[in-house]
Amino acid sequence: MGKEYVTKHIVALEEVLETFPKRISVLSEADWNVKEAGKWSKKEILGHLVDSALNNLQRYIRVQYQEIPHVVYHQNEWVAAQHWQQVSIAEIVTLWKSLNTQIAHVWHNFPEDKFEASINVSKEIEKVEIYSFQEMLDDYIGHFNHHAQQILR
Numbered sequence: 001m002g003k004e005y006v007t008k009h010i011v012a013l014e015e016v017l018e019t020f021p022k023r024i025s026v027l028s029e030a031d032w033n034v035k036e037a038g039k040w041s042k043k044e045i046l047g048h049l050v051d052s053a054l055n056n057l058q059r060y061i062r063v064q065y066q067e068i069p070h071v072v073y074h075q076n077e078w079v080a081a082q083h084w085q086q087v088s089i090a091e092i093v094t095l096w097k098s099l100n101t102q103i104a105h106v107w108h109n110f111p112e113d114k115f116e117a118s119i120n121v122s123k124e125i126e127k128v129e130i131y132s133f134q135e136m137l138d139d140y141i142g143h144f145n146h147h148a149q150q151i152l153r
Helices: 003-024 029-033 042-062 075-082 089-108 133-152
Strands: 118-120 130-132
Touching (some): 042 075, 042 089, 042 133, 118 133, 130 133
């Protein structure tokens, strides 16, 4: 993996930052708050993307100075603890955009000698599930696209 690979992901993330807020601006408050049994509302899905950004930002920073960082992220617990359903959509969008702008900044300045660094993404403290930085980039954009489709349908 080289600088071009990282740059491709930066461009993809910056395009998302430019277009996604416009695309979701057509959703009504009711659209954002509808909850189907056992599922997250669109607001909670966007809140989950904020939670994901918070956790992944830690990973992108820690992998620059720790051997194999391990940031455990329990998504259901985070969504519940953040009470996203009670937060205004404008605040969630602003937070999501700010965090992802910072992620793009970290990616842009990521040291080339750390491109092959490993990150433990296991959800369990005792387990190991290693991703490379490259896999983390791919996963981050893919994860966003998956949830963006859920929000926009």
